Structure formats: structure tokens, C-alpha cells
Amino acid sequence: MSGKTEQGVLRIFKLIRLLNSTPRRSAKQLRNILGQSESTFYRDLQLIENLGYHYDKDQNDCFFLQLQLERGRQSVLEPDELFFLQDHLQQTAGTSPLAQAILHKFDLNLSMIPLADALPQLHANRILQLLRVALENKSCVQIIGYHSLSSEKVEDRRVEVLEITQDYRYLIGWDMDKDRQGQYKLSRIQDVEYLEQRVTPGRMASPMDIFGLTGYEWLDVKLKLSNTAYHLLLEEFPLSRTFIHRRYNGTFFEGQVRNWKGIGRFILGLPGEIEVLHPEALQVYLRERRGGKGAK
Numbered sequence: 001m002s003g004k005t006e007q008g009v010l011r012i013f014k015l016i017r018l019l020n021s022t023p024r025r026s027a028k029q030l031r032n033i034l035g036q037s038e039s040t041f042y043r044d045l046q047l048i049e050n051l052g053y054h055y056d057k058d059q060n061d062c063f064f065l066q067l068q069l070e071r072g073r074q075s076v077l078e079p080d081e082l083f084f085l086q087d088h089l090q091q092t093a094g095t096s097p098l099a100q101a102i103l104h105k106f107d108l109n110l111s112m113i114p115l116a117d118a119l120p121q122l123h124a125n126r127i128l129q130l131l132r133v134a135l136e137n138k139s140c141v142q143i144i145g146y147h148s149l150s151s152e153k154v155e156d157r158r159v160e161v162l163e164i165t166q167d168y169r170y171l172i173g174w175d176m177d178k179d180r181q182g183q184y185k186l187s188r189i190q191d192v193e194y195l196e197q198r199v200t201p202g203r204m205a206s207p208m209d210i211f212g213l214t215g216y217e218w219l220d221v222k223l224k225l226s227n228t229a230y231h232l233l234l235e236e237f238p239l240s241r242t243f244i245h246r247r248y249n250g251t252f253f254e255g256q257v258r259n260w261k262g263i264g265r266f267i268l269g270l271p272g273e274i275e276v277l278h279p280e281a282l283q284v285y286l287r288e289r290r291g292g293k294g295a296k
Helices: 002-018 026-034 038-050 079-092 097-111 115-137 226-238 238-243 260-268 280-289
Strands: 055-057 063-067 138-148 154-164 170-175 180-183 191-198 219-225 244-247 250-257 274-279
Touching: 002 026, 002 038, 002 063, 026 038, 038 055, 055 097, 115 138, 115 154, 115 191, 154 180, 219 226, 219 260, 226 238, 226 244, 226 250, 238 244, 238 250, 250 260, 260 274, 260 280, 274 280
Parallel strands: none
Antiparallel strands: 055 063, 138 154, 138 191, 154 170, 170 180, 219 250, 219 274, 244 250
């Protein structure tokens, strides 16, 4: 690891620590502590945002981290995240004493991860590998014990495997019984069995938006999000990050969807947290779903 790279890594960790400590500090105070220019400071903020450390500002324009509670622990790295960081550091560490010391701590932490914490990730990885084989062989599968949130049922599905989303969280497939395309979250699948049938020749996944809906065309959408809506959108639909822009006057979702149903369900689930700026057609859809009440 070069000296310049090492300094950059240390600077990022120091910024994360400052954002997660009290008292909260303004941008100017943080820049003074870190010895950064304004451009470097905001570039580092964007970097930690991309790494999953979501920051915000209070009423005094002081920065802080928005940490979420997971399984009763605050801001704890998951096993797969620790393994990823360890692997990346091993490739770049070189002979740096600091990097070697960090690697030693990774080894200690990973050796103490309870098996119960690692099992969900291991299960998701197994399901992903089974579906990858089906995708490569153009095989149909029986999805065993799929938990549908929309119907609250747990049932088996016969599916033609068409695509796995870029974030490896969802299977896009053709429901052989309902004769339509569907999206299935891997973490809700209990098991996968291969069927003798092959995927229908020429069958391809129709374009789906980040909410898992298809349609005849792409529809432009612009929303203004509250802090709550912003964090829930990222948590539930990680691919939305590409379309989210944080500006001085608020946080905005500016993207495209294939259908009003998916994004409409998300908006209606957070009354008062989302303002629809465009288009009017989405506002009309929301008013109709609310039974004629005003949409915002």
C-alpha cells in the first residue's frame, strides 16, 4: 500500500469517526480538523456514502451519521463485509506495518463471528449458486417455500430462470403456472430444485424497474424525499442509489419506472414523507389510490 493510499484510507476512517462522535461539527470545522480543501471534503463524503455510511445534517448544519440498528447492534459490519474488506486489504497491503496490524485484527474478528450470524449469508450464497447453474443451463426450477410479502403466503413456484439482478438479490423469472414474469427475492427462497423442462426458446426478461415492475415504456419520475424516505428507499431498493441526488435544497429521486404500481406502493406507504414533483400522471394515480384525496 503506497504512502498516499494509506493516508487516504486513514483520512476516510477519521472522517467516519468524526461523523459518528459528539459534538457534531460543521463542514468548516471538519475540514479544519482533517486539513482538507472543500472539494476533497465533499468528495470524501460521497465516498463514504457509496460505502454505505449515510450521513445527514441537523438544524445547525452540523454533520452526523445515520446509523441503523441491525439485530440489536449498532453499525456492525456483516460477515461478508468483513471478508470483503479483509480480501481487499490483503491484495493492497504490501509490507505496510499498519496494514498488517489491521489484517491481524480482521483475523481475530472473523474467527469470533458466531455461526448464527454467518448462516443467512451462507444460505443466500447457496441459493444464488443454484440459480446461476440453472441460468447457465437454461433450466426451469421449482422454488421451494417462497415467502411472498404481497400475499403473505409461503408456497412453491415453478419458474423459468431468466435473469439475476446486478445486486444478486433478486431472480427474474417466468411463473409457469401464472404465465407471467415475476421477481423473487433470494433471501425469501427456502430451496431450489431443478426441473426437466428447459426455458422457452427466445424467452427473455422484460425490462424491470428498481421496484420490480414491468411495463410498455420508461416513465420519468421526480420525487423530493424526507430523510426517512431517503433511507428506507436505499434500504429496500439499493439500486435506487443511482437515481438519488442530495442537494442543498433537499434529497431527490430522479429516475425512470415501468409502472406506477411499484413506486406508488412505496409512496403511499410513507404518507407525508414524499413529494411528487413530476409527472402529473403519477399524482393522478396516487389520488385515485387514495380514494380522491389530495396527493403530495
